[in-house]
Amino acid sequence: MAAIIEFLFFIIGSLLNLFLIALIVNAVLSWLLAFDVINYRNRFVASLADALDRIVGPVLAPLRQVIPSLGGIDITPIIAWIIISGIQRFLLPASKAALLSIVPY
Secondary structure (H helix, E strand, C coil): CHHHHHHHHHHHHHHHHHHHHHHHHHHHHHHHHHCCCCCCCCHHHHHHHHHHHHHHHHHHHHHHHHCCCECCECCHHHHHHHHHHHHHHHHHHHHHHHHHHHCCC
């Protein structure tokens, strides 16, 4: 049973890492689009931006409602990164240790 819990927390940590990568790529892509470095009319760029918005958008939307805009600068990806890093560093190990102490070997 302990191996299943270890594997489950490995999967959760890996998914959070993938989400952080998607968050960073989405932020960089939005900057490149805003400064007209890459063209949104390119099909690949448009589909990549749409896919990343669908992945990252549901997490950033509640944060955008709470955090005010700072003159056109969107800091919600930074706040989301801090929250996810805190979850990875503090909540996942603590909850894994608590579950492993409950489950008999």
